[in-house]
C-alpha cells in the first residue's frame with residue numbers, strides 16, 4: 001500500500017488541467033496495454049473539473065468505459081443527477097458513446113438500482129472477481145466523505161457488495177448508490193481533486209491526522225495501487241509538511 005502522493009497547484013484551473021492530463025495518461029497506457037480503459041467518476045466539483053478539462057485531451061474515446069463512484073437516486077431531469085451533468089457538459093464535446101457510460105437507473109427503487117448497477121459492473125468486468133478500475137476520480141466533502149460513504153455510516157464496513165444503496169445520506173438527496181471500499185481499494189489508481197480554503201482543515205485531517213476510526217476519504221488506500229491528491233493552494237494551506245507546498 002503506497003503512501004498518498006500530493007500535488008499542489010496555484011489555481012483551480014491548473015488542478016483541473018493536471019487532473020485531466022493525468023487521467024488521459026492513465027487512459028492511454030491502459031488502452032495500449034489492454035485495449036480498454038475503465039474509470040469511475042464523481043459528482044460535485046470533480047465533475048466540473050473533468051468536464052472542463054477532458055475535451056482537451058488526446059485519447060481514443062471508443063475504448064473508455066465510464067461508471068460513477070456514486071450517484072444520487074433522482075430522475076435524470078433533477079439538477080442533482082450526476083450522470084445528467086456529464087451528459088450535458090461532457091458528452092457533446094467528446095466522442096464517448098452513450099453505450100459506454102453507465103448511469104444508475106432512477107426508475108427502480110434505490111435497492112433495485114444498486115443491484116442493477118452491480119450487474120452493469122459485472123458486464124464490463126467479466127472475470128467474475130472484484131472489479132479493478134484503472135482510475136477512480138474522487139471528490140471529498142467538508143465532512144471527509146467520499147463517494148456516498150459518510151463518516152460513521154455502517155456502509156464503511158460493507159464487505160460483500162460492490163455497489164450499495166444508501167437511504168439516509170446526511171447530505172441531500174438522501175437516496176444514493178455508491179461503490180464500496182472493497183472495489184475502491186482494488187483500484188489501480190485513485191485520484192482526489194479538491195480545491196478551496198474551505199477544504200483545508202479536512203484535507204489536513206485526512207492526510208496528516210491519526211485516528212483509530214479514519215474518515216472515509218482517509219480509508220482510500222488501494223492495496224495494489226496508488227492514491228494521488230491534486231490540490232490547489234487553498235486546500236493545501238493547512239498541511240504541515242513543507243514538501244507538500246508549491
Ligand SMILES: O=C1O[C@H](COP(=O)(O)O)[C@@H](O)[C@H](O)[C@H]1O
Pocket residue numbers: 042043044045046069070071072138139140141142145146147148171
Ligand atoms: O455528494 C457528493 O459530494 C462529493 C464531494 O463533492 P464536492 O463538490 O465537495 O467535491 C462528491 O465527490 C460525490 O460524488 C457527491 O455525490
